[in-house]
Amino acid sequence: MSRPPMSPTITAFERSPDRGRGLARDMRVRWALEEVGQPYDVRLLSFGEMKEGAHRALHPFGQIPTYEVSDLVLFDSGAIVFHIAERHAGLLPSDVNERARAITWMFAAVSTMEPVIVDREVVKLVERDKSWYEQRLQVVEDRIRGRLGELSNRLGGADWLEGAFNAGDLLMVSVLLRLSGSGILDEYPNLSAYVARGEARPAYQRAFAAQLAVFHDAMSRPAS
């Protein structure tokens, strides 16, 4: 009898700083695994454990998420989603050119869109007490608007960036979700609708519920 394939193990925050709003980057890995129907295990880490040698052996920067299956260890959510999409049907088109375009959007999500969006989080988190905080926030938010405007023009009235939903959309929606609550995304109705379409996917919903359950569970226990 053939043995079932080994389930991958990913790492995630024991107590996510976003309070389970699905913004921690294990969420996009969970979502990809749910889209392809691959069961997975999760190892939860405290901030202290993330910086210890055992975890740094898996992730040189002491962060989450990581992905382990058999003798393969990966870090960085974009690379992990790419690996999942390559190993399973459903997240990348089979046509070579369509596949290349989907991969292009994966890179665009994490290397063109995400850095400007994360800049805003850094400003709000660590630069709030600076005399130039408001001006800097304005500059960073205008830069985000520039990128969103360009993305919005490209998406136009389409449901997804390149034909059918693929890993490029999964990463792009994940990145845009980081703007939740800022009001900025609302200025681009087609992008808001695009993100809502991503969130409505059953695989997204399952992934979101799983990571939220971790947070609720952590809140019901005293901090370690």
Ligand SMILES: N[C@@H](CCC(=O)N[C@@H](CS)C(=O)NCC(=O)O)C(=O)O
């Ligand atoms: N480029 C990495 C970034 C990973 C990252 O920033 N992870 C965050 C959680 S979403 C983290 O571990 N933060 C804690 C820390 O950096 O100490 C990826 O996409 O996986």
